[in-house]
Amino acid sequence: MPARYPTRRPTEAESDTSDPFDPPADLLNRPWIDVHNHAHTLSWADRERFSLAGCRSMVMVAAGHHWTPYRPVRAEDVRYLWDDALARRSSIERDHFVEATLAVGVHTGVRVEDPDALLDAMGPYCELEEVVAVGETGVTPTQQGNAWPMEEQRAVVRAQMALADDHDLPVLLHTPYAGGGTDRSYRPGVGVPGFETATGAGRERVLDGENPALESVEHDIEAADEAGLAEERIVASHADPNNVDYLLGSTDCYVSFTLSHSWLSGVTAADVAAAIEEYGSERITVDTDCANVLRTDPFAIKRAMLELYRLGVDEADVRRVVFENPREVFDVAG
Numbered sequence: 001m002p003a004r005y006p007t008r009r010p011t012e013a014e015s016d017t018s019d020p021f022d023p024p025a026d027l028l029n030r031p032w033i034d035v036h037n038h039a040h041t042l043s044w045a046d047r048e049r050f051s052l053a054g055c056r057s058m059v060m061v062a063a064g065h066h067w068t069p070y071r072p073v074r075a076e077d078v079r080y081l082w083d084d085a086l087a088r089r090s091s092i093e094r095d096h097f098v099e100a101t102l103a104v105g106v107h108t109g110v111r112v113e114d115p116d117a118l119l120d121a122m123g124p125y126c127e128l129e130e131v132v133a134v135g136e137t138g139v140t141p142t143q144q145g146n147a148w149p150m151e152e153q154r155a156v157v158r159a160q161m162a163l164a165d166d167h168d169l170p171v172l173l174h175t176p177y178a179g180g181g182t183d184r185s186y187r188p189g190v191g192v193p194g195f196e197t198a199t200g201a202g203r204e205r206v207l208d209g210e211n212p213a214l215e216s217v218e219h220d221i222e223a224a225d226e227a228g229l230a231e232e233r234i235v236a237s238h239a240d241p242n243n244v245d246y247l248l249g250s251t252d253c254y255v256s257f258t259l260s261h262s263w264l265s266g267v268t269a270a271d272v273a274a275a276i277e278e279y280g281s282e283r284i285t286v287d288t289d290c291a292n293v294l295r296t297d298p299f300a301i302k303r304a305m306l307e308l309y310r311l312g313v314d315e316a317d318v319r320r321v322v323f324e325n326p327r328e329v330f331d332v333a334g
């Protein structure tokens with residue numbers, strides 16, 4: 001038989017009898033939406049990576065104790081975070097051509113001294129066109145420094161859910177991870193890379209049942225029901241194998257898989273593929289949670305799109321998860 005190729009000696013190409021490969025070209029140019037990041041804290045170069053990888057729109061979350069230097073944290077410190085993100089937002093769009101929207105909220109990872117002052121101030125922020133969500137917030141089983149009793153946290157979460165409902169905004173829920181990405185713990189005195197205050201200040205626990213991470217989410221959903229917020233207006237970020245069956249199987253919430261710190265959470269595109277297979281793609285989104293205080297990756301969603309295809313997920317489901325669901329829920333990328 002004549003050789004197919006003019007190579008000096010036969011190569012593997014000669015014996016390759018597989019069907020011609022039809023690459024998923026659509027995925028290379030497909031825009032995507034990051035429903036949870038803190039890109040206003042990133043470097044210019046990291047934000048540029050979002051544009052280079054095809055990010056069309058993102059929700060920058062202006063809540064988080066990592067960026068308030070004072071302890072205890074006061075309402076005015078959190079207010080500063082909202083204002084800082086608001087001030088940077090439009091230049092981020094001009095610099096990077098990515099639609100940059102905001103979520104404002106009170107995160108409960110550190111106790112805030114006078115949360116009512118924040119809740120009183122939040123309404124006018126929720127009115128802004130730039131603000132597309134309330135959050136991230138949600139009961140957390142441990143606090144950095146002073147503990148925040150669960151009932152008080154829950155009241156703050158519930159009040160934010162009521163505000164979201166009043167302003168017809170979705171809530172970006174922070175859910176705690178149950179597991180970790182590594183079986184070994186980090187060196188004492190060094191700690192987890194990124195949480196810069198984690199080694200010095202203690203962590204106090206306010207929930208200590210069998211599964212405090214899942215209990216937290218159950219409290220959140222009860223708080224939403226009490227506040228009159230429909231479950232389908234909740235996007236539960238940091239979905240993981242510990243909470244995904246509850247959230248997709250027993251509630252009407254959306255989940256968002258955070259894909260850029262798998263080293264911390266153990267959550268990867270394989271978890272997204274498994275959830276799509278089990279529950280369909282209708283209530284699934286993805287995010288990066290990219291932030292300057294943690295080892296994170298602006299390319300995570302783009303990588304996951306290709307990986308989901310490799311893992312057997314249909315292109316239509318990939319599109320739904322990275323673009324269509326976020327566009328509908330957050331009313332962005334119009």
Ligand SMILES: [Zn+2]
Nearest residue numbers: 036061136289
């Ligand atoms: Zn976050």
